[in-house]
Amino acid sequence: MIRIGLLGCGNIGHIIAKNRENCQILALYDQVFPRAQELADISGGTAYSDFDSFISADFDYVVEAASVRAARQYGQRVLAEGKHLILLSVGALADPVFLSGLIATARQSGRRIFIPSGAVTGLDNLKVGQISPVRRLLLRTTKSPESLGIQATDRQLVFRGKAHECIKEFPRNVNVSVALSLAAGRDADVELYADPSVTRNIHEIEAEGDFGEIYIRVSNVPSPDNPATSYLAALSILTLLRNLDSPLVVGT
8 A cells, every 4th residue: 555645735735535446545735734634634645834843754655746846845845855756847857957856866766756637647658768869759739718817808828949948938838848857868858839729729749850750649537626837637647646556567
């Protein structure tokens, strides 16, 4: 049984708490304590009002489901305290200084950092870019204006540039772009569109290299309680937790 501590008790945290398999939620922490207490009542874990008490509890993995800011604030501390880190707010890793520090701390403590597939598919095969360079990597994302926190009456391009730049402007919406960049070993190009006609979050991935060409289109159902979050992202964490101690590993 995987023993976890849940860092962040919002929408994703609720999905994890209500649908967990092969894991026991022993500790929960959120800056808004009533949120942690609510999920503690659901999961049977203990809610903590301060991070020091939370990270000192007896569990093995921290599941970060809070925010890019929280990932940056607590990530290294999690690893230094001897916990593995499952990181959903991958946008935090767009900062190369933070990324290198996090990896160094993981090595020193003998812990690991896990990045779920999140709202897209294909990360496993894009990792071939670390061996055979990906010459072109484009993420085209289309979301509702509401989920991006803007107003629009028709489809419009709201960002074009590199992944590390996009995450600065939309830190809660395009963690996918940073995950793609890390997998492929190069900064992804990003086009972000707001479209009031869409009811799903759409991610299109185009990649080219010596291996050939890849085109992936994912149309995600938004989480019922948070249109900025794809339900698939929450399910990918549950899948990772379910398979952490499996003797059979599928995928690169």
